[in-house]
Amino acid sequence: MNSVVNKKIVILGTGGTIAGKSAVAGDNVGYVASQIGVEQLLGAIPALAGAKDGVSSKASYGGCELVCEQVSQIDSKDMNFEVWQCLLARCQHWLAQPDVQGIVITHGTDTLEETAFFLQCCLDTAKPVVLTCAMRPATAIAPDGPQNLLDALAVASSDDQNGIRGVVAVCAGVIHSAVDVQKVHNYRLDAFSSGDAGVLGYVKEGKLDICRKYEVNSRLAGVFIASIAIKSIAKMTSLPRVEIVLNHSGATGAIVEALLAQRKTATSNQLAGIVIAATGNGTISKELEIALQKAEASGITVWRSTRCAFGALVGKADVQFGDSHGLSPVKARIALMLHLAQGAT
Ligand code: SIN
Numbered sequence: 001m002n003s004v005v006n007k008k009i010v011i012l013g014t015g016g017t018i019a020g021k022s023a024v025a026g027d028n029v030g031y032v033a034s035q036i037g038v039e040q041l042l043g044a045i046p047a048l049a050g051a052k053d054g055v056s057s058k059a060s061y062g063g064c065e066l067v068c069e070q071v072s073q074i075d076s077k078d079m080n081f082e083v084w085q086c087l088l089a090r091c092q093h094w095l096a097q098p099d100v101q102g103i104v105i106t107h108g109t110d111t112l113e114e115t116a117f118f119l120q121c122c123l124d125t126a127k128p129v130v131l132t133c134a135m136r137p138a139t140a141i142a143p144d145g146p147q148n149l150l151d152a153l154a155v156a157s158s159d160d161q162n163g164i165r166g167v168v169a170v171c172a173g174v175i176h177s178a179v180d181v182q183k184v185h186n187y188r189l190d191a192f193s194s195g196d197a198g199v200l201g202y203v204k205e206g207k208l209d210i211c212r213k214y215e216v217n218s219r220l221a222g223v224f225i226a227s228i229a230i231k232s233i234a235k236m237t238s239l240p241r242v243e244i245v246l247n248h249s250g251a252t253g254a255i256v257e258a259l260l261a262q263r264k265t266a267t268s269n270q271l272a273g274i275v276i277a278a279t280g281n282g283t284i285s286k287e288l289e290i291a292l293q294k295a296e297a298s299g300i301t302v303w304r305s306t307r308c309a310f311g312a313l314v315g316k317a318d319v320q321f322g323d324s325h326g327l328s329p330v331k332a333r334i335a336l337m338l339h340l341a342q343g344a345t
Contacts, residue, residue, distance in 0.1 A: 002284070003190055005153075005260050006065075006099065006125055006253045007063065007065070007092075007099055007100070007101035007157075008064060008065045008066070008067050008097070008099050008100050008101060008199065008301045009061060009064045009065070009066055009067070009068065009100070009101055009102055009103070009104060009153060009156045009157055009166070010037055010066075010067050010068070010069065010094045010100055010102075010103045010104070010258050011040070011042065011066060011067070011068040011069070011103075011104045011105075011106065011149075012038070012068075012069050012070075012071045012087065012090055012091070012103060012104070012105045012106070013037060013038025013039075013068065013069070013070045013071060013072075013073070013105075013106045014071050014072045014073070014074065014076070014079075014087065014105060014106060014107050014108070014115075014265055015033060015034030015074040015075060015076065015084065015106075015107070015108060016033055016034060016074055016075065016106060016107050016108030016109065016110075016134070017031070017033050017108060017109060017133065017134050017135060017136065017137055017139065017145075018106050018107075018108075018132070018133050018134035018137075018145040018148070018149070019033065019034050019035055019036040019037070019038070019041060019061055019073070019106065019138065019145075020032060020033040020034065020035060020036075020042065020137030020138060020139070021035040021036060021137055021138060021139050022137050022139045022140075024141060025139055025141070026136045026139070026141040027137075027139075027140075028113075028135075028137070028140050029137045031137035031139065033074075033075040033076075033108060033137070034073045034074055034108070035073075035138075036138050037070055037073070038069070038070050038106055039068050039070075040061065041054065041106060041138065041146075041149065042066065042068060042108040042149070043273075044138065044264050045146045045147060045149065045150065046060060047061070047150075048066060048149075048150075048153075055212075061150075061153040061154075061157055062153070062154070062157040062206075064101050064153075064156075064157050066130055066153075069090060071083065071090055071105075071115060072086065073087055075114070076107055076108025076109070076110045076111040076112065076246045077108070077110050077111065077142055079108075079111045079114065079115060081236075081238055081239055083230070084115065084118050084119075085170050085181060085234060085236075086235060087105065087115070087119065088118075088122055088123065088233060088234075089107075089121065089234060089315075090102055091119060091123055091125075091129060092123065095123070095125045095127050095129070098209070100127065100161070101127065101156065101157055102127050102128035102129065102130065102154045102155075102156030102157065102158075102164075103127070103128070103130065103156065104130045104131075104132060104149070104153060105130070105131045105132070106131075106132060106133065106145075106149065107131050107132070107133050108133060108159075109133040109134070109135060109183055109192075110183065111184050111330075112131055112133050112169055112181070112183065112192075113169070113178075113183060113192075113328075113330065113331065114330050114334060115131065115231075116131050116167050116168070116169050116178035116181060117167075117178050117270045117327075117331045117334050117335075118334050118338075119131075119164055119178065120167040120178035120179065121234050121334065121335065121338055123166070123167065124234060125165070125166060126165045126166070126282045127165065128155055128156050128158065128164045128165060128166070128168065129156075129166065129167045130152040130155045130156045130167075130169070130170055130219065130321065131152075131167070131168070131169045131170070131178075132148045132149055132152035132169070132170045132171065133145075133148060133169075133171055134187065135171075135187065135189050135191055136189070137319075144172065144189045144234050147173075148170060148172070148323045150162065150206070151173055151203035151206075152170045154203050154206045154207070155168060155170050155208065158208055162203075163210060163213050163214060164200070164208070164214065165214060166178065166214060168181075168200060168214070169181045169192060170203065171189075171190070171191065171192050171204050172189050172190035172191070172192075172204055173202055173204065174190065174199050174201075174203075175200040175201045175202065175203065175208070175210075176192055176193075176194045176199055176200060177194065177195075177197065177200055177201060177214055179331075180194040180195055180197040180198075181193075181194055182194075182195065182309070182328055184309060188284055190198075191201075191310075193309075193310075194199075195311075196310055196311060196312075198211060198212060199211060199212075200212060201212055206214070232341075233341075234282055236341065238269050239337040239338065239340075239341050240269075240272035240273065240337050240340035240341055241269045241270065241271050241272055241273070242271075242272060242273035242274065242275060242333045242336045242340070243259060243271060243273075243274055243275075243333075243338045244274075244275045244276075244277055244329045244330070244333055245259075245275070245276055245277065245278070245288070245292075246275055246276075246277045246293065246307060246329075247276060247277065247278050247279045247283065247284045247285055247288055247307070248279070250285075251284075251285040251287070251288045252285070252287045252288065252291075253287045253290055253291025253292070253316065254264065254291075255295075256274065256291035256292055256294070256295055257291055259271050259274070259295070260291075260294065260295060260298060260300075261263075263298075270299065272301065272340050273299055273300060273301040273303070273333075273336045273337070273340055274295055274301075274302045275302075275303050275304075275305055275306065275324065275329050275332045275333045275336060276288075276292060276302065276303070276304050276321065276329075277305060277306070277307040277329040278304055278306050278307065279306070279307060279317065280306065280308065281306065281314060282304050282305075282306055282313045282315075282318070284304075288300065292321065293320070296321065301320040301322060301336060301339075301340060302321040302322060303321060303324045303332055303335075303336050304318055304320075304322065304323065304341060305324035305327060305329045305332045306326065306329075307329065312326030313326070322336075
């Protein structure tokens with residue numbers, strides 16, 4: 001812990017397993033996510049007890065006062081634009097306060113990487129915004145949430161020397177960048193990976209062990225840099241609709257054809273883009289390729305990414321479809337939605 005004085009860390013709760021409860025004490029999988037409020041989560045950690053909803057309290061971490069706010073209470077499989085909008089607005093509000101040192105967001109693990117990436121694209125901040133989570137519910141015999149929360153607070157309270165700025169994720173003592181983080185395991189406590197880019201560092205007993213500098217802008221440079229004004233996101237009712245289509249053995253163009261047919265009759269939020277989760281180094285079955293070409297010819301923007309968990313497409317520039325610049329399909333989808341929204345605003 002460092003000794004920042006008179007600063008605040010804001011903890012925004014969104015739900016997830018970290019806030020989950022099971023009727024059977026110690027059941028790690030048969031639980032309901034998003035049952036416990038963020039204030040209660042903090043209250044369960046003796047050193048932090050006393051944080052109050054939206055107002056000052058005596059609870060502190062590393063000299064920073066803790067303030068908590070419940071933004072949503074959902075299982076992150078149901079994460080949606082409305083919650084993102086709200087989260088973005090609350091982050092913007094708190095980050096603008098000079099006495100706010102950083103933000104911690106408690107979130108479900110399942111779509112944590114998507115929310116982290118969305119916030120990274122839309123928030124222009126040098127302060128740390130740290131998403132954390134748990135793989136076991138709060139009622140587990142050995143829940144991982146409390147330690148993850150403490151580790152996230154260590155990152156949020158860190159000073160500039162540590163180089164943690166912008167949006168990161170902390171789980172199982174590991175710090176990942178929002179651009180690289182992805183959930184790679186459905187059960188293990190250390191469920192996330194940063195792939196080839198490598199982790200940003202580790203949290204060890206409240207101290208940060210940083211492995212590499214967070215070069216977020218250079219990683220995103222090929223795609224776009226967050227130039228969507230937060231104000232215009234706040235006014236939108238939705239982002240342009242982008243679907244992900246997977247290539248696999250036996251893949252036909254049927255799903256793309258169905259999307260095109262639906263587009264003809266849809267009256268609102270018509271399909272605007274498709275991200276292909278291609279096989280290997282970007283390959284697509286002949287039939288799917290023909291359907292995607294048809295989609296592109298009808299005005300839909302098509303970006304190519306790979307369904308491989310690690311690595312980015314290598315080789316000549318894609319002359320057929322747009323490039324996902326090394327983003328996973330779920331992050332490429334968000335980048336394309338924001339990209340299309342920029343054109344529309
Ligand atoms: C969720 O993503 O909200 C549920 C699963 C989890 O947090 O691990």
